[in-house]
Amino acid sequence: MTIDSDAELDDSEPEPELEIDAPPGVRTGKKKQPKAQTQGDELDTEFTFDTTGGGFVGLAEPWDLPEMVDVVKSGSKPEPISVDDIIARRRLRDGSGSLKRKREEENEDEDDDAEDESERDGEEDEDEDEDEDEEDDEGFGVAAEEEEEEEQADPLASSDEDEDHDEANDAEALDNDDDDGASVASSSGSSQPETAAEKSRKAAFFDTPDPTSSTSSATFQSMNLSRPLLKALASVGFDKPTPIQAATIPVALLGKDVVGGAVTGSGKTAAFVIPILERLLFRDRGKASAATRVVILCPTRELAVQCHAVATRIGSFTDVRFCLVVGGLSLKAQETELRTRPDVVIATPGRLIDHLRNSPTFSLDMLDVLIMDEADRMLEEGFAAELGEIISACPRTRQTMLFSATMTDSVDELIRMGMNKPVRLFVDPKKSTASGLTQEFVRVRDNREDDRPAILMTLCRRTFRTRCIIFFRSKAFAHQMRILFGLLGMKAGELHGNLTQEQRLRALQQFKDGDVDFLLATDLASRGLDIRGIETVINYDMPGQIAQYLHRVGRTARAGLKGRSVTLVGEADRKMLKAVIKHSPADQVKHRLVPAEAVAKMAAKLDGLKDEVDAVLNEEKEEKALRKAEMELKKGENMIEHEQEIFSRPARTWFQSEKDKRNTQDLSKEQYVGGFATNVKEKKTEEKTAGPKRDKLSGLSRKAKRRKLAMEEDEDHDHKRSDTVAIRAAKKAFRPTKIGLPEPSKSLKPGKKGKKEKKPKSSFDRDLTEKGRREGMRTNSKDKAGLSGKVARKGGAAKGGKRKR
């Protein structure tokens, strides 16, 4: 069927071609979509939360941003540049001219449609033939449902010639994947084999949970929680603990270290917030006892904001004080708040370190609990240096708790965290998805890679019109697509690291409020964000790692609700597709066919918008340059006016040099682009094939290298030590006594100079030169949305942007 572009915009237009078989209860292409789906309405209140992530009723409004947006806005930054304003301005400026042009384009479109019709008919036949052949070959992977009609033949099947090759690749992919998470298997009931050596290492490293400490029938009441907490839990609608909460709360209350894993959206945040609040209710009070006793680390600012909001609500009937310490918000305000010694600090690692080094009265000397949300992400090398710095500032006697939907129980990884006989609490099968999730895949043929933008736009114009989050690999490309959405009159926001913190939070808020229908994001938004009512997650590209995929699609189908993910799969992504299918129940996996004629029509339309996208980008660039010049001017004026005050401030310090930072950023980006397992392999091969190393450590044995690095580190440390001695002495003088929590002794006694330095250096400490991130990449300057999807994807992996959290 030829789709009329006007009809596409008509909400009442049915969309028969896009229909695929969907499980009962899942929205299909035939149904008209509500403006903003209130998923809460669909909840089955009788539903019991099962081990695969069944349903439960969550907070009506899990977290609120307007307050945060105001805080950020109150900074001195100018109003951010809005793409919509530029588009509107251009329309206004062009006036009737543009209208005329638009009319002409529409006529052209119609003509083109008529012309192309016959050509595409032939093409389409060809395509269909291929599909038929391929279906005969393989069917839809290992777990997909068979389509009944021929024209819905498996779009992802392989052809004869590459089958052998694929088999080999797939095996490799799955092996990598198993490596990645094999250790979880033992704890999560998976059938993956584990060597005897690994088993015995784990047996020695982990504590065995007391089987009576948690049962699936546990209630919050039976956990002996205090009244203020029970009241708060009732007020947010948490009637019954989810499995991960039932498993974690009793163990965490005992002060034990925990490594926890459960599917996305299964309530892990409350699983660690509830026990820490309960323990804090029994702390010593009084001015002299005030201290920061709990730190919750999150990998992104948005996640920290969300975690802060959830903790504040669950602690709303207690006197526990929380402080949010993230980049992008006022340092000064945070410093002032930290001086009051809040009980719980919720932070991103970089900003926490900044305060540890530069806020004289803030320390973690009295810390009792360290929690890491999305811990597997934080254990990646990109965060290694920062975590090392933070851990070395915490007492060894602390309780440590790590959580993630893709949590590892690899002993090597966890040793770096200095955990003490942790208890493994994995309540779902390894790397599983939520039970309410339907996963769809759209095949992108090798010679059709350039059609990706058109396929995406077709999906968004015709089928997934609201409450849809779209993930891209590249920040720049997400931005270009954002402009295209704007030019096509579709309400979209963007969320990635190229935006100011205010823009990021505002975009989230607008999406949450239903002011925009689409959120165009990078992996910055892939983990942890709990936005009510997301109906669809679209992956413009297949992510490079299974964990990344699980987190992205985990933004929907949360808290027992239903949701759908749609992933565009190219030939190069087939390994990953198989790995995904392997981890998904057969009835969750579908394939989606997008009509070729609709895609072709959209591609032509996007081609026609190329110049307009360029013009908007240029205008935006000019405006940015102008703003920058104004800011520089203002900065110069300030420098002249307040010179004395500015130079009298102590210089802020950081624990890594700029060069170290850059190196780690590069490493981190590499991990992101190709997937960690693949990259490690590649790196090893590169190392093997590369010529002799020329750095300062070349030719040295491992032991000698370690010693040299340690000596350099010591030297560096000595230089810095004199500066910090005075600060430490001041902090120690203010230190309150430790109270209320079970660990009795502290290895770091005040006044025992140099005790910390005597700690044996772990491999983790030795990684101190690593820092970086994986979120976002620059696109090639030639990549323009709407024109070159293939180039955009490949170019997206080329270079990296500056780290921002």
Ligand SMILES: Nc1ncnc2c1ncn2[C@@H]1O[C@H](COP(=O)(O)OP(=O)(O)OP(=O)(O)O)[C@@H](O)[C@H]1O
């Ligand atoms: N006991 C409970 N009863 C009802 N709803 C709950 C309960 N615990 C948590 N929720 C709700 O479940 C939703 C998901 O919770 P949360 O964000 O903590 O999931 P998560 O497991 O951390 O997800 P992710 O892995 O994506 O970070 C939230 O909206 C929360 O309000």
